[in-house]
Amino acid sequence: MNNPLVTVEELAAERATGRPLVLADVRWTLNGPSGRADYEAGHLPGAVYVDLEAELTTHGPSGGRHPLPDLGTFQLAMRRIGVSAATPVVVYDGATSLAASRLWWLLTDAGHPSVRVLDGGFAGWRAAGQPVETGPGAAPAPGDFVVAPGHRRVVDAAGVAALLDGEVALVDVRAADRYAGENETIDPVAGHIPGAVSRPSTQNLTEAGGFRPAAEIAERFADVVGEPVLYCGSGITAAHTLLALESAGRTGALYPGSWSDWITDPARPRATGSTP
Template sequence: MNPIVSKQWLLARQYEPDLVIVDCRFELGRPEAGSTAYDAAHIPGAVYLDLEQDLSAPVTEHGGRHPLPAPDVLAARFARAGIGNATRVVAYDDQGGMYASRLWWLLRWLGHDDVYVMEEGFAAWQAGGYPVTAERRTVVPAAFTPSLRPQLLAGVEDVRRALGDPGVLLVDSRAADRYAGLQEPLDIKAGHIPGAINRFWKQVQGDNGSWKSEGELHEQLAPVITALDEGREAIVYCGSGVSACPNVLALHRLGYTQVKLYAGSWSDWISYPENPIETGGE
């Protein structure tokens, strides 16, 4: 099934007992904004999972700005949110699906496939007259046993080995000016990993926030698809392993399910002073 679902699809199913809706709203630089927005209004029945408190481990010297939690810690957090192995999950945010896609990827990494992202986000849901509430649901904890998929994850050593390897394509998901090193608002060094191509994550969506058609995604991600069709490996990264996830999701939608995420991404790469940096366009 398409990992992107519509507001209408969710409205028709929102009270089904095996479905958990997850509000993933978050704002970089304002870490309390997402939970505050959730407290004010959210989709009825939704639980809230915070990028930094729930979907990331504490920041250390390496691992990037949003390190991956240990699988057992993450599985326990999902279980407390009512997500079990047989649960269907729909995630949403208000930031173009970036944070909802992070949840989608994390669940797939733990072996859970029945997870979807609602397109357009909460503002569109509310503007469309769909129901909202400030009431929190009573969550019944579930049993979640992870079945880890290490093949979906790339670490810094994998990326180092990829440098100069024609069998691996690195894909930078950040905006073009950050890729080129013209500006860097979040990290201490600017530029990109040598040899990476640039495919800005927001370009998988149209101007109205809806995800592009499969044909448009094929065009947007053509170099990546060509590489995968040739049997090459693709490793996708961004600043901290969050905004790369929509590109990974888009490729998954097109049938390319084994794309790797460099979870630490640029903020992890530059934490090693010996790692090379490249600037300029492709």
């Protein structure tokens, strides 16, 4: 399994070769303003802004708070930023890779063979003294990428329900207090899916926002056997933990609707309290 992360030093060296490369800036804050202002205030040279809310999700009556995007909308967005199957893509956000992981997951699920995330994001790039551009950015030549989803394992609510008494691990990657049902400030129902273990995604990161070494991430999940099903509040943070797992040589499945989808049916069981 190839490392899905690229360091600032590796990316700088790759850019210096002049070979074609698509850089996607996906800065985003939950319930916050668009990240475009941050992008225009400073971004990697040649990077193009991607709007997570408008282009990487489809808001509707079902599927949780951030359902997967309409395929046509997503394909148009990727072509707009110059994505083609033969051109490597590097995705980044402000620092933590939380938003970047959404686009990484979508593109790899859609069949793109070379997608990586800039470890440490824009903050790491700027801290290393690398060049920065400002302004709205120039539009690249359109790409011709064809979205063909299905390259990753996805589990829906019915699939999760079938796992509750099985051997496949279910992992909740939200903050521990939300898992326990003690501090739910986003979704209308608190708690977690019964049988899920708690592995907060933020604990995969250093204080600077980069990912911990692969060995440390592997240790965090040493007792989670096989290929776990990951969920969070609305599917975005779960992709972030999958990115961490793959940087450590493992993989898993995603429940895109996650907790915000699970709780839409009152017949589905819920649990509270913490686990080791």
